Amino acid sequence: MSTRLFGQRVPRSEDPRLVTGNGRYLDDLGHDALAAAFVRSPHAHARIGDVDVSDAVDVEGLVAVYTYEDLVSDQAEHGSRMAEALPLLIPHPTLTHGRTPYPLANGEVNHVGEAVVMVVAVDRYVAEDAAGRIHVDFEPLPAVVGIERARDGGRLVHEDVPGNVAAVMVQQTGDADAAVDAAPHSLELELEIERSASMPMEGKGVLARWDADDQSLLVHTSTQTSTSVRQAVAAKLALPVDRVEVVTPDVGGGFGVKIMHPWPEEVLVPWAARRLGRAVKWTEDRREHFVSSAHERGQLHRVRVGYDDEGRLLGLSVRFWHDHGAYIPYGLIVPIITSTQLLGPYKPGVYRVEFTSLYTNTVIVTPYRGAGRPQGCFVMERVMDAIAAERGIDRTVVRERNFIRPEEMPYDHHLVFQDGRALRYDSGDFPASLEKLRKLVGWDDFAAFREQARAEGRLVGIGLACYVEGTGVGPYEGGHVRVESDGTVVVSTGLTSQGQGHQTMLAQIVADELGVPFDRVRVTTGDTRRFKYAVGTFASRTAVMSGSAVAMTARRVREKAMRIAADALEASPEDLEIVDGQVRVKGTSPSGANVSIDLGTVAVLSNPLRYAFDDAARRATQFASPADPARAPISPGDAPGLEGTEYYSPTQSTFANGMHAVVVETDPDTCEIKILRYCVVHDCGTIVNPMILEGQIHGGVAQGVGGALYERMEYADDGQLLNASFMDFLMPYSTEVPTVEIDHLETPSPLNPLGVKGAGEAGVIPGSAAIASAIEDAEGFPIRRMPISPSELFHLRQEHQS
Amino acid sequence: MNTGSTNTEQTVAVSVTVNGTPYVVDVPPRRLLSDALRHDLGLTGTHVGCEHGVCGACTVLVDGAPIRSCLVFAVSLDGTQITTVEGCCADDGEMGPVQQAFQDCHALQCGFCTPGFITLITGYLEDNPAPTPAEASEAIAGNLCRCTGYQNIVAAVQRAAELRRPVVEERASRSPGEDR
Ligand code: FES
Ligand code: FES
Numbered sequence: 001m002s003t004r005l006f007g008q009r010v011p012r013s014e015d016p017r018l019v020t021g022n023g024r025y026l027d028d029l030g031h032d033a034l035a036a037a038f039v040r041s042p043h044a045h046a047r048i049g050d051v052d053v054s055d056a057v058d059v060e061g062l063v064a065v066y067t068y069e070d071l072v073s074d075q076a077e078h079g080s081r082m083a084e085a086l087p088l089l090i091p092h093p094t095l096t097h098g099r100t101p102y103p104l105a106n107g108e109v110n111h112v113g114e115a116v117v118m119v120v121a122v123d124r125y126v127a128e129d130a131a132g133r134i135h136v137d138f139e140p141l142p143a144v145v146g147i148e149r150a151r152d153g154g155r156l157v158h159e160d161v162p163g164n165v166a167a168v169m170v171q172q173t174g175d176a177d178a179a180v181d182a183a184p185h186s187l188e189l190e191l192e193i194e195r196s197a198s199m200p201m202e203g204k205g206v207l208a209r210w211d212a213d214d215q216s217l218l219v220h221t222s223t224q225t226s227t228s229v230r231q232a233v234a235a236k237l238a239l240p241v242d243r244v245e246v247v248t249p250d251v252g253g254g255f256g257v258k259i260m261h262p263w264p265e266e267v268l269v270p271w272a273a274r275r276l277g278r279a280v281k282w283t284e285d286r287r288e289h290f291v292s293s294a295h296e297r298g299q300l301h302r303v304r305v306g307y308d309d310e311g312r313l314l315g316l317s318v319r320f321w322h323d324h325g326a327y328i329p330y331g332l333i334v335p336i337i338t339s340t341q342l343l344g345p346y347k348p349g350v351y352r353v354e355f356t357s358l359y360t361n362t363v364i365v366t367p368y369r370g371a372g373r374p375q376g377c378f379v380m381e382r383v384m385d386a387i388a389a390e391r392g393i394d395r396t397v398v399r400e401r402n403f404i405r406p407e408e409m410p411y412d413h414h415l416v417f418q419d420g421r422a423l424r425y426d427s428g429d430f431p432a433s434l435e436k437l438r439k440l441v442g443w444d445d446f447a448a449f450r451e452q453a454r455a456e457g458r459l460v461g462i463g464l465a466c467y468v469e470g471t472g473v474g475p476y477e478g479g480h481v482r483v484e485s486d487g488t489v490v491v492s493t494g495l496t497s498q499g500q501g502h503q504t505m506l507a508q509i510v511a512d513e514l515g516v517p518f519d520r521v522r523v524t525t526g527d528t529r530r531f532k533y534a535v536g537t538f539a540s541r542t543a544v545m546s547g548s549a550v551a552m553t554a555r556r557v558r559e560k561a562m563r564i565a566a567d568a569l570e571a572s573p574e575d576l577e578i579v580d581g582q583v584r585v586k587g588t589s590p591s592g593a594n595v596s597i598d599l600g601t602v603a604v605l606s607n608p609l610r611y612a613f614d615d616a617a618r619r620a621t622q623f624a625s626p627a628d629p630a631r632a633p634i635s636p637g638d639a640p641g642l643e644g645t646e647y648y649s650p651t652q653s654t655f656a657n658g659m660h661a662v663v664v665e666t667d668p669d670t671c672e673i674k675i676l677r678y679c680v681v682h683d684c685g686t687i688v689n690p691m692i693l694e695g696q697i698h699g700g701v702a703q704g705v706g707g708a709l710y711e712r713m714e715y716a717d718d719g720q721l722l723n724a725s726f727m728d729f730l731m732p733y734s735t736e737v738p739t740v741e742i743d744h745l746e747t748p749s750p751l752n753p754l755g756v757k758g759a760g761e762a763g764v765i766p767g768s769a770a771i772a773s774a775i776e777d778a779e780g781f782p783i784r785r786m787p788i789s790p791s792e793l794f795h796l797r798q799e800h801q802s
Numbered sequence: 803m804n805t806g807s808t809n810t811e812q813t814v815a816v817s818v819t820v821n822g823t824p825y826v827v828d829v830p831p832r833r834l835l836s837d838a839l840r841h842d843l844g845l846t847g848t849h850v851g852c853e854h855g856v857c858g859a860c861t862v863l864v865d866g867a868p869i870r871s872c873l874v875f876a877v878s879l880d881g882t883q884i885t886t887v888e889g890c891c892a893d894d895g896e897m898g899p900v901q902q903a904f905q906d907c908h909a910l911q912c913g914f915c916t917p918g919f920i921t922l923i924t925g926y927l928e929d930n931p932a933p934t935p936a937e938a939s940e941a942i943a944g945n946l947c948r949c950t951g952y953q954n955i956v957a958a959v960q961r962a963a964e965l966r967r968p969v970v971e972e973r974a975s976r977s978p979g980e981d982r
Contacts, residue, residue, distance in 0.1 A: 011905055018913030019901035019920060021847020021887040028846035060811075125832065201851040201859060201914040201948050252849070252914025253948050286852040499912025499949050691908045698951030699911060726856035726946065734952035735943040763951075 005508040005518055006754075009691040012504040013519075023250040026205035026222045026283060033207055033279035034063055036269055037127035039117035039134050040292060041109035044145065044361040044719020045157070048107055049137030051117060056133040061122035064276060065134070066268070068104045068116075074271070080238045082271055086262060087232065090331030094169040097161045099359070100329045103236075103264040103271075109138070110157055110326035111361050112719055113291025115264050120272055120280055143361040143719035147300045147321045150358040157326060157359035164359040166328050171339060171415050176304075176352035179315025183306025187386050192785045193375045193768060195298040195323070195713035196706070198368040199731060200498070202252020203284030204293060206265050208273035216243040219270050222251050224259040225536030226526045227494050232262040233270050244270075248526030254498035255703070256367040257294050259538040260330055290724035295713055296334060296368035298323040299375045305383050306349070311391045311398040314349040318342065318379065322357045325364040332357060334365060334372040336418050337470075342376030343413060343423075345430040345466050345657060346384075346402040351415075361719045367538065369703060370764045373469060378786060381465040381769035385776065395773070396438060399466060403430040406747075417653060419473040425655040427747045427757070428468065433659050433681050436743050437464065441661035441679040449663075459668055460676065463773025464661040465766035470653040471684070471758030472544025478533055479550035481510060481557045482643035485616040487581050487600030489514060489521045491554075493546040494534020496526030500760060501692040502542055506550050508688055509754070513554035514561075515578030516599060533647075540656070540758030543688055548648035548752040556644040561602045564642070568597055568605060568623035597623065603642040608633035654749040656684040656757035660701075660766045664774040671790040671797065673709055673775060675738040683745040685757035693759050694742055700763015702737045707764070708771040708787050710736070814877050820845065821889030829876045835869075836860045838876035839886060847887040847917045851946065858945030861918040862886050863925045887917035890924050899969060900924050903962035904955075911949035918945050923959055931970065932963055 017023055053065050071082040083106075088098045105116045117134055121127035142155045144164060149155065153163035180186050207220040217239060223229050223246075230246040233239075251258065265282050273280040284293070301320040307313050322335040339353040388398040404411045406429040413423040438444065446462045453460045480492045491510050497503065507521035524530050525546075526537075535545070562573040565583040569576070577586045584596035604610060604620035611617065627633070634640060663677040680697055687693050710730040714723040723729045740763075748755030768786040775793070776783045781800040785792075813828040820843060827842050836853075839845045839862070851859035853872045860872040863885040890898045897905065900920050910916040919942060926933075926941045933941060938959035939952070947955065 012908065014913070015905040015910065016897055016901075018910060019887075019897060019904045019916055020891055021845070021917055023847075023913050025846075025849070025914065027850070028840070031841060031844065125830070199948060201857060201912070201946065202849070251912060252851075253912040255948070286854065499910075499914075501911070695908050695911055695950060695954060698953050699949045700951075702951035703948070725854055726852045727854065731946055731948065733943045733946065734939045734956060737951050737953070739953055740951065 004512055006512050006688055008508070008689065010504055010508055010518060010689055012501045012692070013507060014501060014503050018250070025202055025250045025252050026207060026220060029220055029249060030207040030279050030281045033281040034120050034122060034276065035124040035127045036272065036280055036282040037119050037124060037131045038115045039119065039131045039136060041105065041112055041114045041116055041138070043109060043138050043140050044112050044143035045141040046109050046138040047141065048105060048109060048116060049139060052135040055135065056130040059121070059126060059130040059133065061126035062119070062130045063122065064120040064272065065130070066104065066118040066272065068102060068106045071104060078238065080271070081236050082267065086264065086329055088331065089329055090333060092167065092332050095167040095328070095332055097166045099158050099161065099327050101264065101327045103268050111363055112721060113288070113363060115292065118268050118272065120276065145360055145362060145715050145717055145719050147298065147323050147358060150323065150360045151321055157361055161359060165356055166324065166359060167332055167357040168354065169332065169336070170352070170354045172352035173414050174350040176315045176317040176350040179350035180304045180306035180317055183314040184308055185390065186304065186306040187390060189303045189382060189386060190784060191301045191303065191379050191382055193297050193299050193378055194787060195295045196368065196711040197295045197713065198255035198257035200253025200255055200257065203286065203289040204258065204263060204265065205283040206269040207279065207281040208270035209279040210274040210277055212277055217270055217274060219244065219246045220249050221246060221266055222258060223248055223261060224254045224496050224498060224538055225261055226496055226528050227532060227534040228536060229261050229266055230528045233267055236262065236267040237271055237274060246528045248496040251496065251498040254537065255369040256296070256371060256538060258498065259536055260294055260366040286726060287724055290729070291363060291721055294364050294366040295325065296365050297375060297707065298365070299338065301379045303379060303383055305387070307387055310401055311387045311393050312401050313346065316348040316351050318353045320355045322355055323360050323362070323365065324357050325360055325362045327364050328357065329364065330366040333418055334367055337372035338376040340415050340417050340423050341373045341468065341470060342380050344377060344380045344468050345404055345428065346380065347404055362715055369700065370761050373467060373761070373765045374704070374707065374768055377465055377467045377766050378769040378772065381766070381773060382784065385773050386782065395464065396434060396443060400431060400434060405431070417470055419653060421652045424652060425468060426749050426751050427685070428655065428657045428683060429745065429747050430466070430657065433657065433683055433745050434466070436745060437659045437661050437679060437681040440681060440741060440743050441663070441677065443661070457668065459666045459778045460663060461774045461776065461778025462661065462663050463770050463777055464659060465769035465773060466659040467765045468655050468657045469540065469762055469765060471540035471656045472650065472654045473541055474650055475535065476647045476649035477535060477545035477549050478531065478645060478647040479546060479553040480531055480643065480645045481550060481553045482641065483557065483561070483599050483603040485600050485604045485614060487520055487598055489516055490524070491521060491550055492524040492527065492530040493550060494526065494531035495537045495542060495546055498537065500542060500696065501689065505543065505688050505692060506546060509547055509551050510554045513551055514558055516581040520581060540760035540762065543756045544654055544752055544758045545648055547688065547754055547756055549646055551753050552648055553644050553646040556646055557642060560606065560644065561599060561642055564602050564605050565597050606642040607640040609640070648752065650751055652751070654685065654751050654757040656759060656762060658682040658762050658766070660770040662770045662774040664771065664778055666775060666778045666793065671793040673788070673790065673793065675705065675771070677741065678738040679741045680763070681743045681745060682759070682762060683747055684759040684762065685749045686746055686755040687744065688756065696759050697742055697763040698740050700761065701740050701767065702732055704764045704767015705737055705771070706732045708768040710787065712787055816877055816880050818879055818882055818884055820884045821886060827876070831875060831877050833876045835871040835874045835876045835879055839871060845886050845888055849914055849917055851915065856946070857915070858922065859915050859918040861921045861945065863921055866925060866928065868922050868925045885921060885924070887920050890920050899965035900962040903958040903965055907954045907958040907961050909950060909954040909958035915945060915947040919947070919955055923962060927963055927966060933959060935960065
């Protein structure tokens with residue numbers, strides 16, 4: 001047998017292209033396309049009056065200017081649906097007041113950055129020249145900014161949404177408040193997390209080409225879901241779906257923001273391309289990304305918890321307010337995830353959660369890596385630390401006492417998860433993970449280190465946080481595998497890639513299943529010309545969903561190969577094996593005619609039409625058996641070609657888990673917070689490629705550190721985003737990110753053929769929780785609000801001194 | 803962005819050598835170097851992550867020194883030698899030492915920031931052929947990456963230093979006395 005690739009640190013096949021400047025990202029395509037730019041609202045809330053374009057029309061190179069009126073007339077004349085509001089992607093019965101934006105603002109703007117006018121010109125410089133000369137009359141309205149202002153309901157974002165409330169949702173397993181009241185001990189906490197954002201290094205972008213001869217549209221977009229963009233564009237432009245294809249080129253990071261779709265630009269650019277009969281491209285600039293894409297994380301939580309003398313939870317009642325911005329096209333996914341994943345590895349006793357999702361005049365909120373989990377983890381872990389402090393118990397011990405035990409798996413929380421299915425953990429060994437973490441960070445030796453530091457006049461603290469992450473949500477993902485006559489194996493899956501190394505990881509799985517060398521496998525993702533049905537890349541689902549799908553498909557293709565090869569070699573399929581792309585009788589050496597046959601030749605044999613275009617076809621003639629005149633060349637139920645398509649569709653999510661421990665040092669004078677150590681124990685089931693997995697964890701931790709110490713969206717009361725640049729929105733550089741020490745625990749998922757659980761988001765989830773825990777430990781007073789800056793720490797110190 | 807064809811903006815002829823190839827490009831005075839490289843010369847390896855000089859994705863070497871190509875006008879570069887990520891390959895067109903180190907150390911995920919790091923590190927190692935990890939981290943601390951958490955990029959700096967040593971030694975033996 002050749003060595004199994006599953007579990008190996010296989011170098012990425014993507015890299016040679018990307019490191020030599022040969023990647024193809026959205027703005028690298030369509031050099032001759034027209035360029036689009038947008039006039040965006042400078043106001044957080046305003047009515048739109050006249051739009052005066054007279055100054056712009058003499059800009060040389062201007063091609064077109066579009067306002068909402070043009071969408072209305074297009075709808076009237078061509079039957080498109082461009083003048084309708086964009087879809088509410090994920091409706092929910094509790095989402096009683098869902099409002100979504102129009103592609104171009106219709107009479108009113110609700111956040112700074114909302115697109116009002118679209119300009120198309122020969123290049124972006126000229127398009128921006130023209131956009132700068134368009135005058136829009138705005139009548140400013142009072143802005144609603146922040147959870148408190150939204151909640152008091154005195155000002156409204158949308159006139160027809162009372163109290164700014166889009167949804168109130170409750171889930172409970174019993175009377176939690178009664179359980180808290182009856183408990184021997186109880187605590188109340190208010191906990192807050194501020195806004196951050198995915199902030200991929202490449203913003204969004206769309207290129208559309210209309211082919212008038214073929215009456216078809218080819219769209220490239222920097223998305224996490226090409227199949228759904230295809231459906232959306234076809235519906236909006238009223239084109240038959242089979243006249244629209246959407247291709248995802250190389251994508252410079254997504255982290256959630258690109259799962260949202262269709263963005264206004266994703267329908268406007270194709271629409272303009274079709275109207276103009278020319279290729280049109282829009283590449284988002286960084287400021288546009290700040291003010292017109294999406295943010296996440298802003299939530300305020302109020303918790304009541306009751307527990308016994310040992311610190312065991314008896315009742316947990318959580319109320320929280322979620323700021324979802326001006327519109328809610330992505331529905332309630334983020335707060336639903338917070339409300340369920342908050343429970344982490346613990347048994348909460350009786351649980352009740354209620355959230356209110358509120359409109360504000362700010363950028364919309366859609367999932368950012370972790371998607372509501374960092375907030376939930378922060379809440380639960382702060383509760384654990386508060387109980388430990390109140391009871392005087394070690395923080396790891398309190399957690400241990402509340403863990404779901406491995407023998408209790410699968411564990412049903414009797415709640416409904418984000419996918420509408422049961423919140424039922426499939427696997428995990430939390431005590432074992434915690435033990436690994438204690439060892440890795442040296443939990444028991446920390447007291448000595450603290451004493452030593454104190455003697456040197458230094459303040460240090462240690463903290464930890466645990467989480468469970470529902471990964472690999474359904475409903476399905478598919479894989480297509482075809483063996484070409486030269487032995488190349490082409491694989492495609494519909495979901496997209498944004499840097500996770502899918503081409504490598506999926507090729508490892510297929511190479512193992514088919515018995516072919518890794519470098520014979522070519523993987524395509526996110527191209528609707530190759531694969532029509534897919535969901536997308538989010539919720540750490542690729543390894544679970546597409547990994548399982550391509551594994552199942554490869555197994556099916558292997559069966560067919562064995563059947564055909566058995567015929568040719570006059571052997572029985574059970575006696576055959578595939579090694580290095582050669583099908584052979586088990587145990588024989590790979591040379592010699594009629595003893596082995598290469599997969600390429602099997603592919604030729606699988607097709608009764610055999611023109612001798614290539615060597616493979618000529619080689620196959622030696623195996624051709626005389627045609628049986630009584631039999632059709634293709635038997636019923638069979639198909640030509642050595643290929644197959646299978647779908648993987650699980651009944652529920654898998655649940656990965658992990659635990660982080662952090663050591664921080666806080667400067668006694670400057671309040672600077674420095675991370676000395678960052679330790680991760682991670683259980684995502686079986687591991688396809690440890691190198692890629694560790695990379696995912698490193699990147700997640702960096703975003704967790706950013707969210708805990710640096711990143712926030714600084715909105716003024718009038719709804720201006722004050723820090724909409726990389727100069728002012730602080731993302732960590734290499735000097736801010738600690739070295740991450742990692743240990744793995746592998747408890748395979750019983751739910752899928754590979755035993756994998758997914759890992760994309762894991763690293764970011766416990767960041768704020770663990771770092772808050774460590775700062776609290778260093779300072780000796782509670783940290784209830786993240787992120788925390790040195791000046792905020794300074795004020796907290798002052799408060800706690802007086 | 804695309805270049806204007808029917809646009810009659812006044813242009814200036816700029817002579818530059820990019821990755822060893824001489825070019826004369828006609829660009830409007832306001833054309834950024836990043837746009838000129840990407841859209842006039844078709845060298846799309848240079849990426850634009852912010853266009854305000856903070857992320858470093860657009861870093862190229864001008865006469866051996868790193869600059870942010872989104873912050874300079876192409877016209878100001880007349881007569882210079884520019885190296886982009888495409889020019890960091892080995893002589894045979896395969897991956898150069900820094901590029902190879904990035905693959906070896908899994909120092910890239912989406913790859914969008916990568917060209918800026920590769921040009922930066924290529925220039926840095928010329929002056930600092932054997933950095934410590936702390937020096938390596940400092941050296942790359944002006945460039946943003948949202949994917950990797952930097953740990954593997956720091957490792958790649960060390961690995962690149964190791965990989966280029968024989969190349970440098972060979973170069974030194976070929977041209978003794980050449981002062982860098
Ligand atoms: S694009 Fe030049 S520094 Fe960001
Ligand atoms: S690899 Fe994606 S931004 Fe650095």
